[in-house]
Amino acid sequence: MPQTADYHRFRSAIAGERLPCAIVDLDAFDANLAVCVELARRGEKSLRLASKSVRAPALLRRAIDRAGGVALGLMCFTVAEAVWLATEEGFDDLLVAYPTMQGADLDAFAQASADGRTLSLVVDSEDHLEALARAGREHGTVCRAVVELDVSYRPGIGVHVGARRSPLRDAEAVLRLCRRANVLDGVEVIGLMAYEAHIAGLTDKNPFTPARNPIARALKGVAGPRAAKLRAGVVEHLRAGGIDLEVVNGGGTGSLEAAAAEPALTEVTAGSALLAPHLFDYYRGLSLRPAAAFACQVVRSSDPGYLTCHGGGWIASGESGADRSPRPWLPAGLELVKTEGCGEVQTPLTTSRCKTELAPGDPVFFRHSKAGELAEHVNELLLVQGDRIVDRARTYRGHGQAFL
Ligand SMILES: Cc1ncc(COP(=O)(O)O)c(C=O)c1O
Structure with missing residues (x-):
């Protein structure tokens, strides 16, 4: 299962980082x-x-x-x-x-x-x-x-x-x-x-x-x-x-x-092609690899079959609709709760289709709908290769710049 392997390598890479954080593969x-x-x-x-x-x-x-x-x-x-x-x-x-x-x-x-x-x-x-x-x-x-x-x-x-x-x-x-x-x-x-x-x-x-x-x-x-x-x-x-x-x-x-x-x-x-946010999964003839994600920590579980992450509501611009919301990505199988979506302070997820055991403190990786807007939420992008952070790229925000 390549997605399980990806979850584990990204998770190893960001061990010890403050969440939420954003990574670029x-x-x-x-x-x-x-x-x-x-x-x-x-x-x-x-x-x-x-x-x-x-x-x-x-x-x-x-x-x-x-x-x-x-x-x-x-x-x-x-x-x-x-x-x-x-x-x-x-x-x-x-x-x-x-x-x-x-x-x-x-x-x-x-x-x-x-x-x-x-x-x-x-x-x-x-x-x-x-x-x-x-x-x-x-x-x-x-x-x-x-x-x-x-x-x-x-x-x-x-x-x-x-x-x-x-x-x-x-x-x-x-x-x-x-x-x-x-x-x-x-x-x-x-x-x-x-x-x-x-x-x-x-x-x-x-x-x-x-x-x-x-x-x-x-x-x-x-x-x-x-x-x-x-x-x-x-x-x-x-x-x-x-x-x-x-x-x-x-x-x-x-x-x-x-x-x-x-x-x-x-x-x-x-x-956008460089980071390939999830909106670009929905084009015929475009074959790109997801290259950016953000991680939020699981903080609690309100009911069996549910986990709740801290934060997550990094909604994209454009005609509003479900495809502008982040999508839970890794581990595979987590799903948003329709009535709550990705929230400003918390994002509950259902776990019934997820085969990876998660506990409070574990990271969940989300993909943003659009590319550059991800960078407005973090000061740096953690550059990951394999299961390690090899460098850090300061975002405009990290440089103290807000342009639009
Ligand atoms: C003038 C112009 N050209 C090209 C693009 C395409 O950018 P991207 O490749 O990031 O989708 C945009 C996006 O808004 C644009 O405004």
């Missing part, structure tokens, strides 16, 4: 990285690591160092994060994938750019562009902008399937914004980002919402190729309009294979 992490690198390499793309899905600089560094030159840059979730990673942690080529209008962000971004850091910031409107240009001029530099194209599925009659991100939906709209940038001092458009969130974020073998799975598959079959066609068409239209892009970004863990095969993209993004 380095062999699984490296194997997941290798999957991403291979897909990117096959499609002749570089890999941009989504830092928000890891939130521990030492692990991001490990991934870049082990990607054989395929992973070059990071996709960040705030300017403050990107500037910190560049100036304090030595990372380069940081794309901030979400716009900002805060003066402090724009100043920090422009100053870091003036200091020679390679940063870029997503924009989708003249307001974004003008604010960035102003900061660039004030700091005597030219800020790098990446225009975001919305590739949601919009078949007409008011239907919108996808994340509500950019209002730019066709080649002309993107070209217009690029031309506007051309006449502004202090900013230049260096790339296009077109993230197919409605494909990458859509589980299609989800045991919590089985009725939706066939619909998700059908939708992916139609919307995936449409998004690819739109991206290719926009790149072509820009080229014809005299705009050549250094970066054309798309993809995410949930859509990596298809995105990596698209000729129009220069790079693909992935982050």
Whole structure:
């Protein structure tokens, strides 16, 4: 039983650690990285690591160092994060994938750019562009902008399937914004980002919402190729309009294979794949190894067949539902109590299907639903190899940083 062996080796590894604690299984992490690198390499793309899905600089560094030159840059979730990673942690080529209008962000971004850091910031409107240009001029530099194209599925009659991100939906709209940038001092458009969130974020073998799975598959079959066609068409239209892009970004863990095969993209993004939280078990065609977990101690038993853990309620963001809750993982067979779920202070579990004897004081390992959010609950990730902790990676929180 490999799961029993995993329970015992993780349990040995964390013996003596204060619970709750979070672990990363380095062999699984490296194997997941290798999957991403291979897909990117096959499609002749570089890999941009989504830092928000890891939130521990030492692990991001490990991934870049082990990607054989395929992973070059990071996709960040705030300017403050990107500037910190560049100036304090030595990372380069940081794309901030979400716009900002805060003066402090724009100043920090422009100053870091003036200091020679390679940063870029997503924009989708003249307001974004003008604010960035102003900061660039004030700091005597030219800020790098990446225009975001919305590739949601919009078949007409008011239907919108996808994340509500950019209002730019066709080649002309993107070209217009690029031309506007051309006449502004202090900013230049260096790339296009077109993230197919409605494909990458859509589980299609989800045991919590089985009725939706066939619909998700059908939708992916139609919307995936449409998004690819739109991206290719926009790149072509820009080229014809005299705009050549250094970066054309798309993809995410949930859509990596298809995105990596698209000729129009220069790079693909992935982050969650490295830690493989349980939400990514619910995608067909994705084969990743669980690489992260958190351990809570069993503190009591209220009734025969029940154990209660201290803590456990590390719920993930997004459309709320059962798949956003942590899942008890090891030892195998433990189940959540539906009426209580994973709680702020306690999580009861049923033990009738669990073959491992557990007593108060023993750890139970849970998998988080999403990747980087795990790191917001702990100061460090314990890096495990075999049955030992071989290193510790401070999280953003452990570095005293809270970005969003
Ligand atoms: C712009 C963008 N690209 C890619 C991703 C995919 O990240 P991950 O691979 O961690 O799922 C995200 C996730 O939210 C994103 O916002």
